Amino acid sequence: MSDSTVQTAARWSARLRAEDCTEDEQRRFTAWLDEHPRHREVFSLMSGVWASSAALAASHRQRTATPSRRTVLAVGVGLAASLFALPGAPAEAMVLRTATGERRRCTLQGGADMLLDTRSTVILPPTTGTDRAWLACGRIALTLPMGAAPLRLATADCTLTSAAGQFDIRLLDDGLAATVLDGSMTALPTSGQTEPIAIGRGMRLTLRAGKPPCIDRPRLDDLIAWRTGRVAFRDTPLAEAIVEMNRYSDRKMEIASPGIGALRISGLYHTGNMAGFAHALTRLLPVRIEDGPTLRIVKL
Known part of the structure; x- marks a missing residue:
């Protein structure tokens, strides 16, 4: 999703909560929703993520049933707005984003340290009692030192909470992968769990659409290589390796011959x-490269 759409959705979430929100603003909000189906999708997703986060936490404390997706979305606008604004005063969420090939580090008000990987977006509410954030896309390295405020990190798939530790959290095309390097973390899935x-x-917890949660133990040195501008492949299909390398470069690479995407590659490469x-x-595979705006991989 585009950063501008996410930021506009966050602003509308705050503005609709303000006591001085006018009928004209409500009409303009409706018009913005109708401009493109993606606007409605992003706004509903944002509202649903924050709503499910609050509802699931309350449900767990009270030992009641998890609310349905319809219930979550029904109360989503109000709950999302309450997270993004104080009653009676307009506010705007802070949107942190990185461009292709960029990494960015920030420290949250409560003491959490966050490193954003390439093409990542994190949304921070303007005022919070404890640190809260929404990972909209991409990947982050997160450090919660002892004494920092507990963090609640929301995504479309779950809400992650922790009081201290080091973590690697990445959004996948169809889910999420959250790895604990140190400490511990609790995940509250938004559905099905x-x-x-x-x-x-x-x-590492992996959540994928339509599949049960999966927990494994990955090689941590490979997992965190991106923090120093590298990526590790171990018997990785070439097609997957190219997708990963393309994330970090404006100049893309593509497979031009059928079948070579299944070739395997290993090694440590600079993003x-x-x-x-x-x-x-x-040098490693039976391929040649055709130079151009896009590098084309051709079978020998």
Whole structure:
């Protein structure tokens, strides 16, 4: 989703809560929703994420049933607005984003340290008692030192909470992968799972649409390589490796011959160095590279 659409949705969430919100503003909000189906989708998603976060937490404390998606969306606007604004005063969410190939570090008000990977977007409410954030897209490295405020990180798939530790959290095309490097974390899925999922040190929780939660123990050195501008492949299909490398570069690479996407590649490569990666492919695999605006991989 585009950063401008996310930011506009966040502003409308706050403005609709304000006591001085006018009928004209409500009409303009409706017009904005109708401009494009994506506007309604993003606004509903944002509202639903925050609403399900609050509702699931309350449900767990009270040991009641998890609310349905319809119930979550029905109360979504009000709950989302309450997170993004104080009653009677307009407010705007802060949107942190990174461009292609960029990494960005920030420290939240409560003491949490966050490193955003390439093409990532995080939304922060303007006023919070404890740190809250919404990971809209991309990947983050998160550190919660002892004494920092507990963090509640919402995504479209779940809400992650922790009091201390180090974590790697990445949004997938169809879900989320959350890894605990140190400490512990609790995940509250937005659907299909009524009980919280505890994630301990060295464990990775993967949530994918239509599949049960999966917990494994990945190689942590490979997992965190992106923090130093590298990416690790271990017997990885070439098609997957290219998708990962393309995330970090404006100059893209594509497979031009059928079948070679299944070839396997291993090694540690610098993100953004597409020319160096292409050169390595010609030495390791039976392929050649056709130069141009897009680097085309052709079978020998």
